[in-house]
Amino acid sequence: MALPYNLxxxxxxGTAPLASELLVSATGSMISPAIYASVLALLAxxxxxxxxxxxxxxxxxxxxxx
Numbered sequence: 001m002a003l004p005y006n007l008x009x010x011x012x013x014g015t016a017p018l019a020s021e022l023l024v025s026a027t028g029s030m031i032s033p034a035i036y037a038s039v040l041a042l043l044a045x046x047x048x049x050x051x052x053x054x055x056x057x058x059x060x061x062x063x064x065x066x
Contacts, residue, residue, distance in 0.1 A: 020033040058064065 019036075023032040023036055024030060026032075
């Protein structure tokens with residue numbers, strides 16, 4: 001589990017400054033990286049709300065939802 005997590009973190013977080021600089025250079029706006037991050041967060045929100053199940057009432061030993 002650690003390898004995919006760290007690999008994804010290195011790829012996406014490692015290239016974030018480069019992507020931000022490219023966005024600012026292409027648009028001329030210093031706020032374009034913030035707009036880009038906000039749009040990505042809004043696109044991910046429905047997936048987070050529907051695809052990840054609620055585990056509040058689940059049994060920790062069996063994983064069964066009561």
